[in-house]
Amino acid sequence: MTHLTAIQGDITTLRCDAIVNAANTTLLGGGGVDGAIHRVAGPGLLEECRRLGGCNTGDAKLTCGYELPAQYVIHTVGPVWHGGDHQEEALLRQCYTRSLTLAGDVGAKSIAFPAISTGVYMFPADLAADIAVSTVRNHPKVKDGEVDVVLVAFDAKTLSLYQERLT
Numbered sequence: 001m002t003h004l005t006a007i008q009g010d011i012t013t014l015r016c017d018a019i020v021n022a023a024n025t026t027l028l029g030g031g032g033v034d035g036a037i038h039r040v041a042g043p044g045l046l047e048e049c050r051r052l053g054g055c056n057t058g059d060a061k062l063t064c065g066y067e068l069p070a071q072y073v074i075h076t077v078g079p080v081w082h083g084g085d086h087q088e089e090a091l092l093r094q095c096y097t098r099s100l101t102l103a104g105d106v107g108a109k110s111i112a113f114p115a116i117s118t119g120v121y122m123f124p125a126d127l128a129a130d131i132a133v134s135t136v137r138n139h140p141k142v143k144d145g146e147v148d149v150v151l152v153a154f155d156a157k158t159l160s161l162y163q164e165r166l167t
């Protein structure tokens with residue numbers, strides 16, 4: 001029984017307990033996966049996000065999913081890649097662990113992650129895949145089988161980076 005898998009697809013279509021959003025520090029929406037999530041969730045999501053007062057890089061905050069098939073959205077802010085000597089790796093790891101902790105707090109058992117920071121934040125995709133797989137795989141909740149995690153790749157290249165690391 002494996003509790004960590006990877007698929008290619010659009011995270012906004014997934015009917016799981018929680019999907020993770022690669023947000024920015026304002027939590028007021030943006031492009032990429034953030035824009036897609038807000039478009040599908042509808043205006044209720046933005047309204048709840050406004051009340052959260054932003055989010056620090058490496059941290060995460062939880063909202064309802066509104067019109068999304070997922071019950072919750074966990075908004076995490078990945079680091080912008082500035083060459084690798086600005087705590088980028090540690091901050092990206094923290095995004096995954098903080099998101100899993102929040103998911104646990106509300107009893108979410110199935111969680112989907114996009115490839116945080118690998119879009120406009122320019123984190124190298126292979127290093128981001130290393131971090132995603134190792135951090136999630138070694139998380140106690142995943143090891144114990146308490147939660148199932150799916151890493152959602154938007155493109156085939158990202159999916160193959162995950163698959164190489166999951167075999």
Ligand code: ADP
Binds near residue numbers: 036
């Ligand atoms: P960041 O600002 O953290 O880099 P982006 O949204 O620009 O966030 O990109 C993060 C990743 O999400 C990229 O790999 C991008 O291809 C992917 N992505 C974009 N839209 C979706 C979607 N609808 N579902 C899943 N992943 C998506």
